[in-house]
Amino acid sequence: MSKKGLGRGLQALLPGTEKQSDGVSSISLDSIVANPDQPRRKFDKEKLNELAESIKTHGVVQPIVVRTKNNKFEIVAGERRYRASLIAGLNSIPAVIKEYSDSQMSEIALIENIQREDLDPIEESNAYRLLIDEHKFTQETLAERIGKSRPFIANSLRLLNLPPQIQRYVSEGKLSVGHAKVLLSLDEQSLIFLVAEKIIHSGCSVRETEAIVKRMGQNEPETPIIVEKQESVNIDPEIPQIEDRLRSMLRTQVKIKHSGEKGKIEIEYYSKDELSQIVDTLLGELI
Secondary structure: OOOOOOOOHHHHHOOOEEEOOOOEEEEEHHHEEOOOOOOOOOOOHHHHHHHHHHHHHHOOOOOEEEEEEOOEEEEEEOHHHHHHHHHHOOOEEEEEEEOOOHHHHHHHHHHHHHHOOOOOHHHHHHHHHHHHHHHOOOHHHHHHHHOOOHHHHHHHHHHHHOOHHHHHHHHOOOOOHHHHHHHOOOOOHHHHHHHHHHHHHHOOOHHHHHHHHHHHHOOOOOOOOOOOOOOOOOOOOHHHHHHHHHHHHHOOOEEEEEEOOEEEEEEOOOOHHHHHHHHHHHHHHHO
């Protein structure tokens, strides 16, 4: 005589669950809730719409990861796919169901986002801070865990010493991480804001910003800092929009010098780690 199952399974306990092969289940989108501690705070609407169009054509290729909580499924990894599936009008999504504690879930969500490079520089810094404070990682342990150098982690954490508005400029791509590192050498917030505004309005490179800060440290009044007004010339209105999109994608300062039908794109980086991230991002967009 065959043995009866000891339980009804997830399908009975949690409505909207249909078991598939390889440990993947089809879960109703109505039964899913987002992770309230999701380290990523901003979701690019344009990229979500692009992903939604891809999902309409090809479906959700990679299952999301969820855990059960309060008779719902809470997202551990894959919130972009979940949001894009809602936009695409799907009723369900493939998911792998795991049993994680709150601590495990927080750690996995943070590291998954960091490794996928889905975070802007300030979100990434906050993720490192959470892993160190809440999960008792040392900078050395964290660096080894996510494949970064310890100096990279230390420099990233220093960004959180900037005033909140300057951090927002970095998140929005108006200031590069290289610019932010130079601003950290200034002691007075008023000077930080003054130099930041000059960078944004005049398009100063990191090297130019270093020179400005150095002159300030030497108290050279003959070279005052002036926020220059942009010249009134016929600029293609698409160019600033393209610059903003590239800054947001590459997370650094980008300047397009356009003349007639030709021009050049200048992309700044301030370390080998930043160069590697930019190259990986560009190649990822081309694949």
